[in-house]
Amino acid sequence: MTSERSPDVKFEIGHVLFIDIVGYSKLLITEQSEQIQKLKQIVRGTEQVRLAEAEGKLLRLPTGDGGALVFRTSPEAPVLCAMEISKALKNHPELHVRMGIHSGPVNEVTDLNEQANIAGAGINIAQRVMDCGDAGHILLSKRVADDLDQYPRWRPLLHDLGDCEIKHGQRISVVNLHDNQVGNPQRPENFKARKTEEGAVSRSNKKALTAAVITLLFVLSVGFFLFPHLFRPSESKVASNPHGVSKDDKSIAVLPFIDLSQARDQEYFCDGISEEILDALAKVEGLRVVARTSSFSFKGKNADVGDIAQKLNVQNVLEGSLRREGNRVRITAQLVNARDGFHIWSDTFERELQGVFAVQDEITRSIVDALKIKLAVAPPARAQQNTEAYDLYLQGLYLSNKSDEENLRKSLNLFQHALDKDPTLSRAWVGIAKAWFWLADAYVKPLEAYQAVESAATKALELNENDAEAHAYLSEAKRVLHWDWKTAERELQRAGEIDPNSATAHLMFAHHRVCSGDLEGGQMELDEAERLDPLSPLVSDHQAILFL
Template identity: 55%
Template sequence: MAYWKSSSFTVEDNDKRSTIFAQILAGAVYQSARGRLRSIAPTFRRSCALTCPVLAAIYVHRKNVNPKKFFAELKRRKVYKVAIGYAVGGWALAQGVAQVFPVFDIPNWAVRLIVLLIVLGFPVALVLSWFFDLTRYGIVRTPDRESNAKIDIAQTESANEKSIAVLPFSDLSPDKDHAYFSDGIAEEILSALAKTEGLRVAARRSSFWFKGKEAELGEIAQKLNVEHVLEGSVRRDGNRVRITAELIDVGDGFTVWSETFDREMQGIFAVQDEITRSIVEALKLRLDISASPTSRSPDAYDVYLQGLFYSDKSTEEALQQSLEFFERALEKDPQLGRAWTGIAKAWLWLADAYVPPRQAYPKVREAATHALKIDNDDAEAHVYLGEVKRILDWDMDGAAREFCRAVEIDPKSTPSNYFSAAFWAARGKRDEALAYLQRTSKIDPASLWVNNSACELYRYFGLYDEAIAAGERALQLDPAFVYGEPLLAALYRETGRFDDAIRLYEKAENLSGRPAFGLAITYARMDRRDEAVRALNAATANRRYTPDCACPCRTGGA
């Protein structure tokens, strides 16, 4: 089996095999002419035996992998199934031709020609089956399994891992005007707990989805798949802050730990650290966090929390407000690196729907770079810088380094895993993308954005059933989610559910005030020309800008 080694594969060997292959084809034609069609099966086997080593040598040489993996790759790409199916179908066709043609006095050369074409088509079928796969939704290219970058996808949960959800704290301030502050305190505690080894923390978007909703703790725990819930309240009056926190074991309903803290604003950082440490001790885990820097400005922190509050909203007005608050926070404390990260985040989402990317992404780069100068272990800043390198610079190697670094710093982070999934999907690395996507779904199961993104990626890979399920989950979480309808509508259209697609497109237009091009496409697919033209004209007239890129993981689909 020396010919399996890439080093032994030469042009001369290829010429010899071509000659042998031609002889086999001639033999097959001769056998068919004499009516001995049963002997074609060995001919197919010999043809495959000579064709596959050539493919194997090329694959091994190009991929630089163990030749044994070639057989596994043949199985994954369904080459075996195609070979068997082609051989059986070809033999049946040749047998039928040999029996039927003489009845109609068709010359023998026609029989020989058909058999020759069948045999010639065999290696072509093998090659096509290597590169393409036939799915229920059409022919798609089979993605490579190997990745050029080293990816460490660690397990996010184990049998002994404990879990917790940090719910948004209630605002008990006299004027009920400090929701940003109570949410911010809960989010800061959540972020600190997420760094605890052996503790799985439900992501912010999933936990905060329950804000303002009447849901039992058992229901929350079931949806987020957690054992413990931390809830609390914040009362702020002037410079005084009272924070009450309670850790509950959902299994038996008992309080594991609770405490009330009365502090001046200057002591807010110490309170957050104390709550985090108390929870970790109550769960019998270990936490290694450094004490909060005494130089941090409470005023800057308060303004930063306001920016954080608005940056998690999807409207253009809210995102612009968040930028104003983050910039004010930096005026009060230039070393508040998370404010720079917040600016990068806001510009990234503005580029997604409101601002031309070529205008927004340089601002993302500037802010993320500033954040990393202050704290090089800021996982989110690495993520946003990676997006700039991917979208604006087309520096895929640089982007891969940023995303891998983000996951290395914070493997439980939703942005780290979600954007890694989007990156590898754009590179056509299906296995890596789906692995990161599945991990994101475990971390953030009740997130609109995660489910909507899962819908996008599953659609991109042709997994339409999974895509529709994820899209419908997103709309169940929030029926007014303006980014969800167009994507799910496109999926309905692509699977022939035109009426459902039109209904969702019209709903999306009512919510956002922006007609969708997808509605025109749907009418066109239904041969409703006049309605398609009207929808197209309306969408064109309302278009604000044409995106500079159309990668499958940054657009909502038509």
């Protein structure tokens, strides 16, 4: 899914059942495999799954510890399926499973691996609903519960739990479905904690504010979803530009370098070098740099530079290639003016591996000179690093940009190995914070994961205080673990000072401002995140569901 809402993207309402195994990450690998296989057998054996498959109205989205079933039949289908699963689980006490159900927009997409996948608010909210529960729970979103409440047969099974806080400080209304045969009648731990907090603090004024905020944000989110063209000025800007590209000469996109190595096994190294150059350029005052997600969306595609510049709304594009044979590296880079297609600058560098850091600095300086950007302060030269540690770091960085649990955990091991070789490599600590941030909620309990985020980000900043990404991740940890909103805001402000081109920091700040009641500020940050990362699936997704 991309942030450009083209006519090809068609949403439909899917009735989603999200399932996962509680405590899956703590199991041995053999136990994980056994439990997943048993759960698959139970799910496939349900009548609702068989009926939907026979009609061709079932979509599957596997995850590491469970998966999502999208029924395109009726709102009752996922609920009936969950009840069948709950009954069958009574014969498997070793399986601790929780389930969440929501009906909402979904669409079929092609992911980064060119595989068919499913995305949309229906999937995301079903998972958030599930995350509010414990083993045995069948939780429903308020929308699903309201639909079922119209029928007398369902009313005795519906038990309102109230609001549950989910990721980024948002809240959703959740209903527990259970009777003496299915579900879990116990109140989930997430709601017990909230009840204690509410007993200690008066919330009368906050409730009035929250009601107003939710109403306004719901209207905004519906507007984003139903009328995206009214909220996306970039299309009109492109249309009014006779050249089809940005008129801002001081804007650039860095494309992933092409691997020309004989074995074609240096993709991680090419991506890493490209990302390192991108990060260095992002810190140059007066230069707008498109974020990695959008630039790398063209990876492996034979796209015209003009088309790329138009979609990313930039004037200049940096492209290149890399050949690595043993400890020798040959890097060719060229800066292209998208308006006329001419090369503004190009060069080839052939160095020993140890010299790759100097090459990155030289490319950065050459681009700054070519674009005639006057620097108030010249960027410091990159210090020499342990090449073995740096190579391990780039391998970890490559895997950390993938979304599945297996690769995220592999990246943690690689980052740690890099630190074993070079304890001063601060970026490896940032990589660890990043991996744990993406493991949170989806694969690991938030409190457990965010403690690791906080620890790693703190260590990264002890080694290098000028790391915007580390400040951004530390902000999230401070908010989630300690509800320290002031410190979280200071960390995000510092991230923006260091790297004004950080789409991640702007996106996190959007959440922070909205949750603090600053709707205007939140919208401003979200718009800036989109400007910096126009093709980011994450930014696009948040445009649709951030305020739900």
